[in-house]
Amino acid sequence: MADTSDTGKRMRIEVLRYRPEQDAEPFLQGYDVPYSDDMSVLQGLQYIKDWLDGTLSFRWSCRMAICGSCGMMIDGEPRLACKTFLRDFPAGSVRVEALAHFPIERDLVIRMDDFLAKLESIKPYIIPKEARSLAQGEYLQTPAELDVYEQFSSCINCLLCYAACPQYGLNPDFVGPGIMALLHRYNADSRDGGASARMEVAGSEAGVFNCTAVGYCSEVCPKHVDPANAVNQNKTRAAGDYFLRLVTGKGGAK
Amino acid sequence: MNTPDPRRPYVRPMAGWWRRNPFFVEYMVHEATALFVAAYALVLLVGLLRLAQGEAAWNGWLDALRSPVALVFHVVLLAAFVYHCWTWFRIMPKTMPPLVIRGKRVAPGVITACGVAATVVCSLVVLVVAWGATR
Amino acid sequence: MDVWKADVAIVGAGGAGLRAAIAAAESDPSLKIALVSKVYPMRSHTVAAEGGSAGVVQAHDSLEHHFHDTVAGGDWLCEQDVVEDFVARSTEEMVQLEHWGCPWSRKADGHINVRAFGGMKIERTWFAADKTGFHMLHTLFQTSIKYPSIRRFDEHFCLDLVVEDGRVQGVVVVDIASRRFTLIQANAVILATGGAGRVFRENTNGGIVTGDGMALAYRHGVPLRDMEFVQYHPTCMPGTGLLFTEACRGEGGFLLNRDGYRYLQDYGLGPAEPTPRNKAMELGPRDRLSQAFWYEQQKGRTIDGPHGAVVHLDLRHLGEAKLRERLPQIYELAEEFLGVDPAKTPIPVRPAVHYTMGGILVDGRCAAPLPGLYAAGECSSVGIHGANRLGSNSLAELCVFGKTAGVEAAAFAKSVAHGRADVLLKQAGASQQRALALVTDTSGTERIATLRKEMAQSMEDGCGIYRQADTMQATCDKLAELRERYRRVRVEDTSSVWNTEWLLAIELGYQLEVAQAMAWSALERRESRGAHQRLDGYGERDDVNFLRHSLAYHAGADAPRIGYGDVKITRSAPGTRAYGAAGEQAEKAEQERAAQPGPAGEAHRG
Numbered sequence: 001m002a003d004t005s006d007t008g009k010r011m012r013i014e015v016l017r018y019r020p021e022q023d024a025e026p027f028l029q030g031y032d033v034p035y036s037d038d039m040s041v042l043q044g045l046q047y048i049k050d051w052l053d054g055t056l057s058f059r060w061s062c063r064m065a066i067c068g069s070c071g072m073m074i075d076g077e078p079r080l081a082c083k084t085f086l087r088d089f090p091a092g093s094v095r096v097e098a099l100a101h102f103p104i105e106r107d108l109v110i111r112m113d114d115f116l117a118k119l120e121s122i123k124p125y126i127i128p129k130e131a132r133s134l135a136q137g138e139y140l141q142t143p144a145e146l147d148v149y150e151q152f153s154s155c156i157n158c159l160l161c162y163a164a165c166p167q168y169g170l171n172p173d174f175v176g177p178g179i180m181a182l183l184h185r186y187n188a189d190s191r192d193g194g195a196s197a198r199m200e201v202a203g204s205e206a207g208v209f210n211c212t213a214v215g216y217c218s219e220v221c222p223k224h225v226d227p228a229n230a231v232n233q234n235k236t237r238a239a240g241d242y243f244l245r246l247v248t249g250k251g252g253a254k
Numbered sequence: 255m256n257t258p259d260p261r262r263p264y265v266r267p268m269a270g271w272w273r274r275n276p277f278f279v280e281y282m283v284h285e286a287t288a289l290f291v292a293a294y295a296l297v298l299l300v301g302l303l304r305l306a307q308g309e310a311a312w313n314g315w316l317d318a319l320r321s322p323v324a325l326v327f328h329v330v331l332l333a334a335f336v337y338h339c340w341t342w343f344r345i346m347p348k349t350m351p352p353l354v355i356r357g358k359r360v361a362p363g364v365i366t367a368c369g370v371a372a373t374v375v376c377s378l379v380v381l382v383v384a385w386g387a388t389r
Numbered sequence: 390m391d392v393w394k395a396d397v398a399i400v401g402a403g404g405a406g407l408r409a410a411i412a413a414a415e416s417d418p419s420l421k422i423a424l425v426s427k428v429y430p431m432r433s434h435t436v437a438a439e440g441g442s443a444g445v446v447q448a449h450d451s452l453e454h455h456f457h458d459t460v461a462g463g464d465w466l467c468e469q470d471v472v473e474d475f476v477a478r479s480t481e482e483m484v485q486l487e488h489w490g491c492p493w494s495r496k497a498d499g500h501i502n503v504r505a506f507g508g509m510k511i512e513r514t515w516f517a518a519d520k521t522g523f524h525m526l527h528t529l530f531q532t533s534i535k536y537p538s539i540r541r542f543d544e545h546f547c548l549d550l551v552v553e554d555g556r557v558q559g560v561v562v563v564d565i566a567s568r569r570f571t572l573i574q575a576n577a578v579i580l581a582t583g584g585a586g587r588v589f590r591e592n593t594n595g596g597i598v599t600g601d602g603m604a605l606a607y608r609h610g611v612p613l614r615d616m617e618f619v620q621y622h623p624t625c626m627p628g629t630g631l632l633f634t635e636a637c638r639g640e641g642g643f644l645l646n647r648d649g650y651r652y653l654q655d656y657g658l659g660p661a662e663p664t665p666r667n668k669a670m671e672l673g674p675r676d677r678l679s680q681a682f683w684y685e686q687q688k689g690r691t692i693d694g695p696h697g698a699v700v701h702l703d704l705r706h707l708g709e710a711k712l713r714e715r716l717p718q719i720y721e722l723a724e725e726f727l728g729v730d731p732a733k734t735p736i737p738v739r740p741a742v743h744y745t746m747g748g749i750l751v752d753g754r755c756a757a758p759l760p761g762l763y764a765a766g767e768c769s770s771v772g773i774h775g776a777n778r779l780g781s782n783s784l785a786e787l788c789v790f791g792k793t794a795g796v797e798a799a800a801f802a803k804s805v806a807h808g809r810a811d812v813l814l815k816q817a818g819a820s821q822q823r824a825l826a827l828v829t830d831t832s833g834t835e836r837i838a839t840l841r842k843e844m845a846q847s848m849e850d851g852c853g854i855y856r857q858a859d860t861m862q863a864t865c866d867k868l869a870e871l872r873e874r875y876r877r878v879r880v881e882d883t884s885s886v887w888n889t890e891w892l893l894a895i896e897l898g899y900q901l902e903v904a905q906a907m908a909w910s911a912l913e914r915r916e917s918r919g920a921h922q923r924l925d926g927y928g929e930r931d932d933v934n935f936l937r938h939s940l941a942y943h944a945g946a947d948a949p950r951i952g953y954g955d956v957k958i959t960r961s962a963p964g965t966r967a968y969g970a971a972g973e974q975a976e977k978a979e980q981e982r983a984a985q986p987g988p989a990g991e992a993h994r995g
Contacts, residue, residue: 020262021884038628038695038726050838054881054890059428061595064631064722066523067432076275083725100274103263105566106887111263116429116543124531126490138487140499146492147359148352153492153524157431166278169268182531189490212285215345216277232349256390256569260885 007036011086012093013044015056018104026104028095029053035086041096042070042081045108058108065222068158072108073097078163078220101162101169115159118175122183122201127194145190152185152230154223161217161227167210174210175201177217177227184230203238211235284341290334343369390817391571392810395423395540396802397795398560398575400547400602402426403433404522404784405766406581407529408791413799414536420799423573425542425562427597427892430530434583434595435787438522439634439718441514442784444480446503450511452476457961459782462508462674463746463775464919465936465963466615466956471753471772473959475782475789482788483515491528492517494715504715505639506781508674508968510667514781519634519716525784545571546892549820550578550605550762551813557609557761558808561817563824565892568885572817576805577761577798580606581791584745584767586619588904589852590845592742593625593632602768604899606749607906611757612940614770614954615747616903617911618920620778621854622743623678626726628696630741633719635780637702638671640715644678645701645735646690652700656681658969669969676777676920677968679740683854694737701735708732740854744783746774746920747910750940750954755794761801765794770938772957776919827894833879837893840871840878841900847871848904852911857925861912868905869948875901906941906949913951914939932963 011033018026031048042060049056059069063082070081075095086094102110132139161177162168168176175183183202187195202208211231218228272278304315318324346369347362354360397413399406402424410424426433445455455476460467483501487493493501494516506514517524533539544565551559551572559574585600586592607613623644624633638644641664646652651670654661658673658681665672682700685691691698704712704719709732712720716731723729723736748770755763755771765771766787773786844867851864875898882890916931917923937953944950967975 018264019884020264020886021260026264026266036695049890050836054837055884057882057887057889059432061428061432061597062434062437063595063629064437064726066520066718067428067434067436067595069428069432100266101268103265105261105263106884109887111566112429119531120534123535125535126488126532128488132488134481134484134488138484138493138501141495142499143495143497144354144357145499146495150492153527154520156436156523157429164277166268166271169271186490191488191490213345213349214278214281215348216275216281218348219277226348228345228348229350233351235349257885259567259569261567262886 007034009035010092011035011044011089013041013048014093014095015045015048015108016095016097017056017107018098019055019106037085037087039086040082041072041074041079041084041086041094044086045081045096056108057106066156068156071099071158071160071163073100073163078160080158080160080222083222099159099163101165101172102159110159112159114172115157115162115178118179119157119182122175122179122198123194124182124186126186126189126192127197129191129193139191141190148190149185149188151225152181152188155181155185155225155227156223158222160220160222164216164220166214167212171210173206175206177211177231180208180234181225181227181230184234199234199238199241202234203241208232208235208238280341284338287334287338290331291338294331294335339373340370343373390814390821391569392814393423393540393571393573394421394807395573395575396420397577397579397798398423398425398573399579399581400425400560400605401433401581401583401766401768402430402530402541403581403583403766404435404526404529404787405791405794406430406433406579407526407533408788409579409581409765409795409798410539411529411533411536412792412795414538416796416799417803418536418538420538420802422539423542423575424533424539425545425547425560425573427544427546427565427601429543430533430541431527432597433526434598435522435526435784437593437595437632438525438784439519439632440506440636440639441504441516441521441781442479442483442525442788443506443509443513443779443781444483444515444785445476445513446480446501446515447511447513450513454510455479455513458509458668459773459779460775460961461964461966462779463773463777464930464966465932465958465961466618466775466918466938468753468772468957469959469961470957474753475773475786478789479785482785482792486525486528486788489528489532491524494518504636505665505667505672506779507635507638507672507678508668508779509672509781512667514636514639516636518714519636519718522784525787542571542573546895547582547601547605548824548895549817550609551816551820552609552759553808553812553816555760556805557759558813559817561820563821565889566887568888570817570821572810572814574807574810574813576802576807577763579755579794579798580749580762580764580768581766581794582768584748585900585903585907586742586745588844588848588900588907589619589742590849591625591628591630593622593630594742599896599900600745600768600903601896601899602764603749603903603906606757606759606762606764607902607941607943609759610943611759611762612750612942612952613747613903613906614750614938614940615776615910616745616906616941617852617914617939618746618774618776619742619852619907620675620744620746620920621679621740622675623682623740624702624738625741625743626722627694627699627737627739629726631722631726632743633702633722633736633738634716635675637704637716637719638665640711641665641707642671643703643706644671645703646685647692648690649701652685652690653678653681656684657967657971660970668972673968674777674779675743676922679854680922682740692737697739699737699739702738703735704731705733705735744778746770746776746778747907747939754797755790756797756801761805763794763798765790776921824895827878828880828883828888828891831879831883833877835874835878837878837880837890837897840875841897844868844871844901844904848908852908855922855924856911857923858912859925861908864908865905865912865948868901868908872901872905872946902943909949909951910939910941936963
């Protein structure tokens with residue numbers, strides 16, 4: 001817990017509460033939290049939980065923007081609570097809500113099994129282009145080949161991009177930006193030969209063509225993954241596959 | 255024995271979603287300006303139709319374009335076009351595979367700038383050609 | 390209560406748990422594997438590991454070197470046969486991760502690259518920029534999806550082991566979202582729940598690192614070994630304790646005191662050279678560097694900051710381009726959390742608790758003394774870290790021993806039959822009632838946060854970088870008091886959906902008992918070795934009396950009983966642990982001595 005005793009500064013943190021066994025619908029509850037300039041919104045919430053109201057529920061763990069647990073709407077924007085700082089709300093108040101476009105399980109906790117199911121559907125593992133035994137050592141991959149997919153492999157599954165995607169909000173069947181980034185991460189890996197199986201998902205009814213290039217997903221991504229780029233690169237590819245099928249009369253997402 | 259599942263996930267409504275965030279408002283404006291592009295296409299289409307109907311019809315169409323209302327309309331169209339063009343090229347880097355020149359990725363800003371520059375050049379060429387043709 | 394019949398149940402889905410699940414699934418696809426985690430697997434704290442993972446790969450390196458670095462780094466409190474196995478298999482595990490897609494950083498020719506790390510004679514640390522743990526975890530998690538026999542219990546909290554007929558036969562878990570309980574019946578259970586660093590105040594660990602598995606095994610009579618050895622990482626963010634990877638120094642970073650002086654040269658780590666020399670200066674082992682910080686602070690040569698004394702981690706001379714390429718996460722952490730541009734300004738750092746060297750006693754096959762129970766990763770004490778872990782050995786450990794645990798547990802599971810569910814259910818029901826009592830009994834008065842804060846402060850006061858009997862005793866007394874007060878802990882939240890306050894109370898119970906094992910093991914070790922350093926007349930290593938593993942046994946509500954076990958020595962007799970120029974001299978002398986015929990070197994004291 002940050003040392004908050006000496007600054008005298010206080011922040012009004014308005015939290016969207018929802019306890020399914022008590023509340024018919026979510027409501028805002030305000031807390032006054034003493035803070036110092038190096039305190040994150042997450043530390044503000046922890047202060048509430050520890051000293052003001054033990055019933056407030058939220059996910060968190062690493063505190064350093066890598067575990068992806070603490071995505072929330074902070075003053076209406078999808079942010080990681082651990083790397084959003086209270087000093088950046090000079091008006092003295094900040095509103096914190098559960099990530100948009102997901103069902104609220106309780107308070108700031110969203111239900112994310114939809115994301116996991118989609119992740120499982122895209123075969124998020126290397127399907128080797130050519131077999132290689134451990135004794136043969138590593139696959140060779142140049143820094144340039146690594147660079148093609150490395151940014152997409154940096155997705156921490158924090159779901160901020162989903163909260164930024166109105167198309168996902170309107171149609172939760174859409175595979176969405178984060179999953180497309182991971183799908184592209186494997187398709188673009190020089191070691192992988194499984195693209196055609198994954199392109200079935202990308203080109204499906206729930207696939208890339210749900211995206212209307214809003215682009216906010218890439219703006220809010222805390223890890224510079226640029227999921228919009230993954231989605232749109234695969235629009236071109238999925239369209240190509242479609243016309244190839246028309247011409248050849250068979251499945252051909254090669 | 256386990257109790258029944260006490261979960262009751264709350265799904266928030268999407269109505270009015272585009273007003274919730276300045277980014278979404280901007281996106282909607284961008285999308286809306288596409289209607290102006292369509293409107294101008296209609297204007298041109300009508301001109302084509304008039305041309306096919308003979309010289310009098312064509313001149314009537316030209317006169318209509320010279321009216322103050324039409325001029326104001328065209329200024330509005332131009333503004334919408336410029337905005338649509340700028341926002342379109344701004345999102346362009348996100349829609350294409352990485353552009354690598356001499357081992358380095360081309361920055362998004364450069365791609366946008368190139369797009370805008372190409373638009374300006376094309377527009378100038380059209381203007382010059384049109385000016386030359388009507389002299 | 391629901392019952393789910395598994396062959397192998399794994400608690401914890403970080404690096405070790407996932408690797409174990411994959412190994413068990415591959416060893417026999419017909420086995421049913423339950424993978425339980427209180428968070429989604431990709432949230433596990435493996436995710437926060439930064440610098441890299443060790444595996445011998447360069448032509449001028451050898452397994453022998455990795456072995457000696459590890460054993461000397463651990464101040465000879467290592468199980469040497471296990472270390473031999475570890476260094477022999479770690480490279481293969483790194484290659485396996487590569488085949489599974491881990492985006493290792495590469496050399497221009499496409500081969501994987503390695504970087505220097507503290508206490509390592511030759512560069513052998515595989516890395517994926519400065520997000521190695523993140524990439525390893527996501528690679529393992531996503532690869533685990535390939536195996537249909539792995540049934541995940543995400544966001545399920547483990548409340549107890551079920552022990553019947555003298556062997557482990559399952560675990561009791563609760564679904565955090567619904568508070569529905571499940572008995573997972575299993576013939577073998579692998580604990581892979583990570584460390585316990587959150588029992589200390591300033592630490593690099595995530596909120597989930599609360600020693601759950603250690604406490605579960607400990608309560609069932611399995612001793613916790615070498616718990617007094619808690620690693621302080623020398624370069625952490627003041628206040629939050631967030632980690633600035635050792636790779637900062639591996640890439641050439643300096644540590645400076647208030648005079649801009651590379652103070653490590655005053656602590657037997659010199660000479661100070663402009664580029665990193667392995668096993669010298671900033672590339673010394675973590676225990677020595679944290680201890681040097683402590684002395685600098687005593688001498689008044691540290692810098693005062695809002696969160697206590699700091700020194701400077703100076704990366705400026707590496708330049709922005711290299712920092713962005715090799716240490717991008719560190720760059721962003723410094724910029725966003727501290728407002729410091731590391732290419733222009735040194736980063737203020739101080740030591741913070743990072744790693745639990747000790748853990749659940751297991752043998753080289755990852756088997757605990759309780760039949761059917763296995764453990765791997767930070768929660769276990771398989772014996773490779775001794776009194777001080779070398780950076781980049783823990784990520785390799787996850788893979789090597791995660792795999793061992795998976796294979797061994799699968800084999801054991803096939804050798805026994807499932808017990809009677811009704812008997813096990815009765816036990817599980819009792820565990821459920823004990824856990825629920827925390828919410829149903831509303832007479833409590835003690836605030837969770839108060840108890841936790843007092844525990845963490847007391848551990849820092851008594852079991853910090855330097856220790857002495859009176860403060861350690863005070864910590865032991867404090868922990869006894871806190872355990873007594875814990876019986877009156879108050880949980881305000883009575884709801885059954887996502888009741889995290891209830892879980893915090895259970896975790897606090899785990900933490901208090903693990904903290905006790907640490908503090909008592911420390912008090913009883915009357916010598917200084919590795920990360921356990923005393924100021925009260927036990928400042929030297931004492932191989933005669935303490936070249937032994939400590940074993941903390943649970944004793945109900947009382948303080949733990951501390952026993953001792955032998956240390957397995959195969960090839961490396963305890964010697965002088967020296968780094969820098971002194972280390973090179975000692976190594977030369979050792980080589981000359983080894984070349985002479987005669988008995989292998991006699992144990993030194995020092």
